[in-house]
Amino acid sequence: MTVVDYYKQDRVGVIQLDNPPVNALSQALRGGILGAIEQAHSDDVAAIVLYCKGKTFIAGADIKEFGKPPQSPALAEVLAALEGSAKPIVAAIHGTALGGGLEVALACHYRCALSSASMGLPEVNLGLLPGGGGTQRLPRLVGVEKAMEMILNGKPVAAQKALEIGIIDRVVNDNLLDGALQFANQLIDEGVGATNPIRRTGELAIECNSDTAQLIADTRERVAKRYRGFLSPHCIVSAVEAATQLSLLEGLKRERELFLECMTSPQSKALRYQFFAERQATKILDLDKTVQPRSVAKVAVIGAGTMGAGITMCFANAGIPVTLLEAQSAALERGLATIDKNYRDSAKKGRMTESQVEQRLSLIKGCLNYDELADVDLVVEAVFESLEVKKQVFQELDRVCKPGAILASNTSYLDLNKIAAFTQRPEDVIGMHFFSPANIMKLLEVVRGEHSSDDVIATVMQLGKKIGKVTALVGVGYGFVGNRLFSAYCREAQMLLLEGATPSQVDQAMVDWGMAMGPLSVLDMAGLDIGYKARQARTDLPDDPCYFHIGNVLVEQGRLGQKSSAGFYSYDPKTRQRDVDPAVEHLIVAEAKHLGVPQRKLEAKEIVERLLYTIINEACHLLEEGIAQRPSDIDLILANGYGFPRYRGGPIYYAETVSLINVLKRVEEFHASQGSLYWQPAPLLRRMAAEGEGFKSAI
Template sequence: MTDATPVSESREGAVAVLTLQSPPVNALGSALREGIRAAIERAEADPAVKAIVLIGGGRMFSAGADITEFGKPQSGIGLPDLLNRIEAVGKPVVAAIHGNALGGGLETALACHYRVAVPSAKVGLPEVKLGILPGAGGTQRLPRIVGPRKALEVIVGGAPIGAKQAAAMGLIDDLAPEESLRAHAVAFAERVAAEGRPLTKIRDREDRIAEGRDDPGLFDAFRTENARRMRGFEAPEACIACIEAACRLPFEQGLAFEREQFLTLVSGEQSAAQRYVFFAERQTAKIPDVPETTPARPVAKVGIIGAGTMGGGIAMNFLNAGLPVTIVETKREALDRGLGTIRTNYENTARKGRLRPEDVETRMGLLTDTLDLDALKDCDLIIEAVFEDMAIKQEIFSKLDRIAKPGAILASNTSYLDIDAIAAATGRPGDVIGLHFFSPANVMRLLEVVRGARTSQDVIATAMQVGRRIGKIAVLVGVCHGFVGNRMLAQRQREANRLILEGVKPWDVDRVIHDFGLPMGPFAMSDLAGLDIGWSRETNRSETVRDLLCEQDRRGQKTGAGFYDYDAKRNATPSPVTEEIIATVAARQGVAQKPASDQEILERCLYPMVNEDAKILEEGKAIRASDIDIVWINGYGWPVYRGGPMFWADGIGLRRVLERLRAYEALYGDAFKPSPLLERLAADGKGFKDL
């Protein structure tokens, strides 16, 4: 066989070893599927072969299907037919798993008669994250080997599990030493053949699925328990329905039902959106003027200025990654409070079983606290996370210019402010960059990396690399007020505030935005964050709805009242007080009252965001439209099944978006004035995807 052969074949005694050779992840594209089929049939036909081992070459067994084939005509044998063929082999077939066996990779292993894995291996069926379901028997075979309850967790949850956990479930038959998987699998296959063990076909197993027949209510209970997490998504319900089918239908009928559900999902809008997001996330790392070969600066120690909510959360990211952190505050009380919050967060995680108690102490042991800014002199990366005030930030960066060692990266966690103005306070603007974390910083996945006009290439490369190292999705953006995410958010907030002055109730605006798929509407979000952020009695002008709410100490959930009234458990109810305040402000401003349909509410809140997106692209503040989508999905909760604002707008059609913007411009003025880029794309019949 040549190196280009997708499956290499070798013999160890009476065992044929078939190695998948389709780097980098052994994706089960048409060539590999055909290679497996041919190799299996040759081994089955050879009387000298008594057993077969299927093993992955390179880093893993298989990461699953080739996603790029979705929606295209099938070439060669399909994966469902291939797996039926493997299962029907008249000799023992053993899957030997290292690295990952995900999606179609795990389905392939399930079609084998036995499964051996190294302890570090991970297995799973993550298709739900692409808006689909396992379409090659995964929803039918897995419940038969682990039971419906575990199958629901694995398939609907979509997260991979470790080999030891899989073995405890009965999914893995034997664990092999890390360094000798191949030899162990061959020896296992030899024993199976010599002992004449049965060729166990998962399709024939009925004992584990009896639970689903005896307790059909477990499926509705699972739906109820996970309703919030599954809200708006089509694929989770289809997965549940298929697992139910596995429990009540014969195997072949269950397979047919699974295939029908798979084909419906894969051709639907949600799966198209989720597959788009899958690739868009990977695109964010590609920066045209910063080659992948750009050397990154070493980051072995991190300094953080500010131990408040943001500073503490940022510190946890680095502690989680095993990096020592020095955190600085101006007062001992603030420092102790911040350290206490960090420890409490870790201890709460440990109580939930997601962290070992000793890990809490390990991470806290990496944290050094100080009141002395000079203690940051040996840090490789210093992140300022203080109050959003330009004068304060410039003063800090001026001091850092004196303190920080040569080559240290100086970063600001600003949400809005001009990175170039901050960098100007130093004599090393090339070392300055923005790292905009989102609250809570230890949870939210998004990191906006803000490049200044003089930020050096290696600083950008390092920031992007550091983002990945601490588990963030880093997106490079340019300097402008609010960068990408908050600049777009301002458009929605403006229109939401205008709508309520026109007579639309805040809870109706929130309902429309929530029903669209976002976690909460603008007014519920404001109550959660606190209405008094940036507000003070000293500067209050009693002009806006927010001003009057804060004057009455209605500052959001923390005071039990804001736009909504809250009970002791923070359950919200519409407030007549808020309605009166809104009516007062509307009368003062002479705003005419008029009704608005749900469609108008949605368009007025979201279409200006799309328009702002186009301006951001025109100005070069984002590299590509998909980067903007990733910002809003991971930083603001835009529903992934809608693919981000730009993808969503393309689906509507930019001509339609332009038409509605012009209509609103005629009514409400320049706030809706279409961007030239949007007009040009609409005129050409193109979308943001064509840029």
């Protein structure tokens, strides 16, 4: 198949790309563009349009070439040919122009785009920086501040925004090719390339003064705080700074050096692994591939608390009408007020317009009667974590919801199969475990019940993507995947307190390693009473007086965390500023003595290993039990829902980087020193360490 065609349209030569599905920058496409430019130069045309067939402009690099030796021609050669063309080139953009795709457009002399198009440089999400001139050409086109912001956040901008900041020259509302041809003919009539100079992005000047230098210094300081531990954002700042100090040629050389530094780093390798893990998670191993998802046009949410309000916003944000049900009018009004405030606050911060706020609020209605849910396609229950309460809700839903409606529970810990048994349609019941705050957190665990039908699973997985979630399928088990691992992590953190560590030592060790927050700070933020109540409801707790002992004592003393201004730490009631509390440290020492646990000095290295290796060992048990589909799903869940640093890849990925043999050795040592109750080495970990092939063989 020919992926690049060239033809004449009167005075304009058209280079047409057709490399489905997303016109990725494959070697064939790059070579074809070079050949077409040469053909256009030898032809009697006065301008050139670069146009893509299919659903999108060049969407970026060809992921099939990731990790393989580069093939000629390199992207830099193509970009140089575009920018160096003696005839003006207009890039015609539709769909998405991302990464290398936008860099191709930037190397063209002019750009127009459909009003529905978007463009961006998302390389930071892969631990990289734009390596095809993005850090050099974009600042020259739109200024240092706008370019820095766009490259650092990695988010695409819509065509109208791109026009406003200067990335594109014209928005086309209807036929893109006709609009691009009209623009090219206008350039010809203006003598561009003949009597008027061609505007080459690389030749545009950047204003370099003390303000620019201060902007770069301020950005560097902000990056150090916001992107703690990440390499590529720092390299991005240095690359953009080079655009203010060097010629284009020298700047491209510096950009390439920084790009290679990022690309060869362990961080980028881990982030690229996360990228592919996210794609892999959408593939259900034993799902009937012929199954068709159900239509979801209307949704309901039960419970207007913090979680229910957040879930409601998730659907409204995706343009799906949603009904929010509560038992009491006062609770419903509070929930609706919370939603309204969240949207208004976002508008004040510039994250959405007032018209967008009104549009989303118009999709939400409240109700107090289950009968009003008779026509919804999906219901998400987000009520109190009690099996008896869930029973009442699902029996009502079973009564009023139409046949084929999907009944979903947001339970964090309870047995989904028991919940499904409260209905006459267990095949329609599934878990949708959102993370708080639901309208912000990216992760969604889809919990597959014993009787959940294939089309229900397919529907909810697809819906998760539509509402912008990173979605992973998990099986039924206490805590599913994420909370089961988090529980083991927090259990071990509290064991370390009894053995002699302070709360700040435990938290600081994990923050220094890369976690977003330490485990005890997280517990304080969530509320210590949440886990306390969940443990009280369980009948399968280990016979161990040390199990979450300090947390239990704190709750019984009224120290519930941030909400009560006291937990493992003390908090300012207004600012929630955290402070070490000597009273807690004294309490820990006294409780350890009472339980007969000898205290000792603990080093940060042991703290980190205890906390990470208990997660890794427990993750192996989850894989053996089939609660997690694959190792990469576990890594995805921990990175997107629990603050595990993405640049470390996830617990399973990390285990392989430090060697499974080394991990097993330490787990066995902890088994010897801590006992078998929590430190029984997982058989899968033993097998993987012995075979030496890594977890790919465990899938």
